[in-house]
Amino acid sequence: GAVVSQHPSWVICKSGTSVKIECRSLDFQATTMFWYRQFPKQSLMLMATSNEGSKATYEQGVEKDKFLINHASLTLSTLTVTSAHPEDSSFYICSAGGGNNQPQHFGDGTRLSIL
Amino acid sequence: LAKTTQPISMDSYEGQEVNITCSHNNIATNDYITWYQQFPSQGPRFIIQGYKTKVKNEVASLFIPADRKSSTLSLPRVSLSDTAVYYCLVALNRDDKIIFGKGTRLHILP
Secondary structure, three states, rough: OOEEEEEOOOEEEEOOOOEEEEEEOOOOOEEEEEEEEOOOOOOOOOEEEEOOOOOOOOOOOOOOOOOEEEEEEEEEEEEEOOOOOOOOOEEEEEEEOOOOOOOOEEEEOEEEEEO | OOOOOOOOEEEEEEOOOOOOOEEOOOOOOEEEEEEEOOOOOOOEEEEEEEEEEEEEOOEEEEOOOOOEEEEEEOOOOHHHHHHHHEEEEEEEEOOOOOOOOHHHHHHEEE
């Protein structure tokens, strides 16, 4: 079945550092990918829609200059958390569609911890 | 985007059948209903998807009444490893953005 891969699975870094997370569709092409953030004991919160070859669409309240999204190819979208601070610590998850009338598939997430 | 409502939590015992019902009163004509399972520190995993009536696969069944305003995920003979959060989602197709509800936290007891 369709597989979505995220890298890294976890990252710990100092405050002020920029962190890049990759999301790849391994066996299908994805013109659209989605990025979510999840805090402990809470549901997934959609951050933005990543569109191949064009600008991402951000949900209300999500800072586009803070969370940079690049979708340069049909199999790769990246999320860069710029100048990360402790409040950015969270679990970040991406998803991509698997085909017509097929469900979206999710990556295994990236645990980001900012010290 | 159709809003979904599920019970916040459920408890059951190993070997029992578990049914989780989701309400989606404003589902659109072309929307599909999809259920996902999520374990801690993992991404959601697809369980089953349907449009109407009944769908069954190797892990679950999905019952959808004629009006499609609700759906029921049925897990036969659950085990401890089925302890997870289950999300009911409604979307048109693969490129639709999905808004997650709170999900149902299922706790299986020995």
